[in-house]
Amino acid sequence: MAPILTADNGNGPVDLGPVLSIFDPVHIGLDEYGHAKRVPLIYRNMLIGGEPGSGKSGLLNAVVAHAALSLDCRLVLFDGKRVELGQWRRCADAFVGPSLDQALLVLRKLQMMMDARYDYLEECERRKTIPEDVFRAYLVALDELAYYTATIGKKTDRDEFSMLLRDLVARGRAVGIIVIAATQRPSSDIIPTSLRDLFAWRYAGRCTNDSSSDIVLGHGWAQKGWSANTISPNNPGAGLLISESGSPELIKVAYLDDRTCAAIAAYAADLRAVVRDNMPTGKPVLVAA
Amino acid sequence: MASQKLFGTTPVGAVAVVEPPVSQWYARRARVAFICVSLAAWAVTAVVLSAFVMPLLAVALGLAAGLLLGLVTALVVRVWPVLRALWWWSLEITVVAAVVAGVSLAARVLPSWLLVGVVIVLVAVLVLVGPVRRFLSAWSWCVVDRHRLRLYFAGLARSSGGGRSGLLPLMLWARPTPAGERVWLWLRPGLDLTDLDGKAGRIAVTCWAKQVRVVPASERHAALIRVDIGRRDSLAGRIDSPLALLIPALRNTNTNADVPVSAAVPRIGLNLADMPDPPAPEPRNGRR
Structure with missing residues (x-):
């Protein structure tokens, strides 16, 4: 059920209407037959790969925009470049720039929160979060994942980052933690294979060769004719997506330009500023003026 | 080699609606259907009729009914490929029949000049009006x-x-x-x-x-x-996100002229020439 904005005017709640929900399928673009492509993200994670300029950040922004407008979802953003996800900073609970120490701190806190949520679910004798739950989902978006796992800091810290992220991807889905990670080539020297293989949804923008495409989509797809190497370099945003059907689909990501991104981010930030958690029901309510 | 004819044995102008192997297969199937249906219908009819008439008469009547039913079934099976071909083309046949019937009906009630005008207008609408043309084409x-x-x-x-x-x-x-x-x-x-x-x-x-x-x-x-x-590349152009339609500020304007700029951050250091030389890294253990 989509969350309901409720104005609390002192005489009881007043329903204002539905807004987006992270439990709704997220519109990410069009499939090759011109139909809207929507993917359910709750209880799932997504890995985004592809060469520079292939539309990775476009897809990441499309997903983050939906999550930002979903009042039942909180945002945690990691961006080594700071500008790809920087416009969503005001909507996010935490925004991590090019600092591995800060990234580790946030991941450790997320891990603790995940454990606390599992304690809660265990107490309630439930197995996963639901739309009407008392806690909200978290979208953890990471742009340039390789920056944190293979580029900056000490090796021990980078390994700890990979280990914490692996834990979030592996255990977080049932308590509403959705991890979306984007990197150029998620090979084993960038991401541990044990982490890479946990992502259910995979998107491969244009890749420079068949092996890079297979690294994102999974081994063997290039041999079956599904290689992101065949995508035209003049068509950024086009890529192969593995989602519900289990086999790749050619899609094109919906593009959000800077102005649109900024407007959506500002609107989402304003919306988030005037709502607060209604603790008894878990639904967000407008703050009384 | 000499016995081969240049154009085969098929007479000029003959068109095979159903190919010979298919036709033979359905002929065999029709014979089998005739035998099975006749025997089954004979037995059932004879048993049912024996409750009302003399047994010998029931057998005779059952035989007649079985032969009739078997013949009809065999006929349907035999011409089934033709019936199926007619079914495959039924839409086209219906459309052509409707157009011909419509034109001939209009010819009886309209003067010829008006009929020609109506046909020209209809064809022009179908060909020149974009949405109609695209609908028909699709x-x-x-x-x-x-x-x-x-x-x-x-x-x-x-x-x-x-x-x-x-x-x-x-x-x-x-x-x-x-x-x-x-x-x-x-x-x-x-x-x-x-x-x-x-x-x-x-x-x-x-x-x-x-x-x-x-x-x-x-x-x-x-x-x-x-x-x-x-047939067409639907992914060639830019695809806009429907989320923009949810934002009041974006509904009315659609220009990129007002790209966000920062007034707070001074525009210094945005070019390579503005950057000072970084200090050289210190050598470690006498090696680089």
Whole structure:
């Protein structure tokens, strides 16, 4: 059920209407037959790969925009470049720039929160979060994942980052933690294979060769004719997506330009500023003026 | 070699509606149907009638009924390929019949100059009005696809040694998509999705399309498949996110002129020439 904005005017709640929900399928673009492509993200994670300029950040922004407008979802953003996800900073609970120490701190806190949520679910004798739950989902978006796992800091810290992220991807889905990670080539020297293989949804923008495409989509797809190497370099945003059907689909990501991104981010930030958690029901309510 | 004729034995002008092997197969099937249906109908009718008339008369009447029913069944089976061909082309036959009937009916009530004018206006509307033309074109391709797919599967059945059209899948429904058409098929026993692996290119050639994808269309039935036929590249242009329509500030204007700029951060250091030289790294252990 989509969350309901409720104005609390002192005489009881007043329903204002539905807004987006992270439990709704997220519109990410069009499939090759011109139909809207929507993917359910709750209880799932997504890995985004592809060469520079292939539309990775476009897809990441499309997903983050939906999550930002979903009042039942909180945002945690990691961006080594700071500008790809920087416009969503005001909507996010935490925004991590090019600092591995800060990234580790946030991941450790997320891990603790995940454990606390599992304690809660265990107490309630439930197995996963639901739309009407008392806690909200978290979208953890990471742009340039390789920056944190293979580029900056000490090796021990980078390994700890990979280990914490692996834990979030592996255990977080049932308590509403959705991890979306984007990197150029998620090979084993960038991401541990044990982490890479946990992502259910995979998107491969244009890749420079068949092996890079297979690294994102999974081994063997290039041999079956599904290689992101065949995508035209003049068509950024086009890529192969593995989602519900289990086999790749050619899609094109919906593009959000800077102005649109900024407007959506500002609107989402304003919306988030005037709502607060209604603790008894878990639904967000407008703050009384 | 000398006994071979240049153009074969087929008379000039003869067109085979049903190919000879298929025709022979249905002739055999008609004989079998005649025997089975006649015997079954004879037995059932004789047993039922024996409750009302003398047994010998019941047997005689049952024999007559069985022969009649068997004959009708055999006739239907024998001409089934022709009936099926008529069914395949029923839409076209209906449309042509409706157009001819409409024009001839109009010719009786309208003067000839007015009839010609009405026909010209109708044709002009169908050809010149964009939405009407695109609608007709899109649905016409759906009709064409059904025939072309049938042609492909008939060839596939022949090449697999079947030699008959019994393996032809049922064409369930076809509808246009922004990039082409989408057709749902129900596969008959003897054919499955793996038989179509790697054949998408040939299907595309048969359907005069750019590309074709064949995918399962049901979680429960392996026989139900979907053929997506692509004629246009729907992914060439930019695709806007529908989220922008939710934002009041973005609904009315659609210009990129007001890209966000920062007034707070001084515009220094945005070019390479503005940057000072970084200090040289200190040598470690005498080595670089």
